[in-house]
Amino acid sequence: MRDGVTSTADLVRSGVSRYTIDTRCRPGGPWLRLLPGVILLTPGSPTRLQQVRAAALYTGPESVITGVDALHAHGLPALPLPPRVHVLQRPNQRLNGHDFLLLERTTRRPPTTTRSDLHLATPARATLDAARREQHPLRLHQLLAAVLRAGLATATELLDELDAGSKRGAAAPRAALRQLTGG
Template identity: 65%
Template sequence: MDVIKTSDLKAAGVPRYRIDLRCRPGGPWQRILPGVLLLGAAPPTRADRVKAALAYAGPEAVLTGVDALHTHGLPDLPLPPRVHVLQPAGRRRSGDHHVLLERTTRLPRPVHKDGLPLAPPARAVLDAARHEPHPTRAHGLLTAVLRSGLCSPPTLLAELDAGSKRGAATPRSFLRALTHH
């Protein structure tokens, strides 16, 4: 299905009343996020939610966390309930129960894959681990990335040292223990 911003439809000449009519209950379209539509009546897939989150967050947004890791080549990681997206610190969009929007002054240079702007693997896994409340699952994320060869412990530690200290204790202790062995 197609995900599109309502502003793009209006720019293409679709009147607002037609958009509203098609998005009524039982209609052929649905609002997936404010200002973002799914041009279909079926429930949105995870891929639809990812596209919608990026469209909602704006053109500088970068996909991070487990969804980015899936696209980088780790499809077996369990998906969290929300799509994690980074946005510039100046943006004031807020997430919902399907999207975790995180403002950052350290917006990574995106790696483009499958048409999506992705955080590099080290940033993506650390963002996921920082938001994972269960330490065993956070360790599992870090271990999966290290085993895959997407990044090394020194790369992860360097990214961890450069980033926010919030939520960094669990990944930091795991990586320090790993590098001391």
């Protein structure tokens, strides 16, 4: 258990009965089911970190946290968080997204770094995973500029990642990078 988030399987392995788990997870109870098989053991609404932990537990050890949540962990806390935690999963994994969870299957699993037991996409991949989904041109520009300014990735790394990845949603980030770098 980290940050008050654990799996049902871990609770059962530690001797907590399924009946007790179900009882404590009822409305008004002290625990909350965040995702199937994932429980928040602290009262109240989950923090973003607890949501990220729940997403990682739900999707398994081969999943990768990407997008703005990964960029926060890499040292860019000023970026506004999107409504959902973006997680890359294996192409053969068939989990469903939930209220705060955006799942994306990928055949091109990025290299990862591990921080606080979370597998994070590299800054270049995390940036472009977020950028491909950003609909607002000003926010897209601010996202790319913040990453470049912080030195988390270079324009060349971002362009290389754009070329290597999916072409879906790549036109706007490519144009914004051209604008930021002067061509």
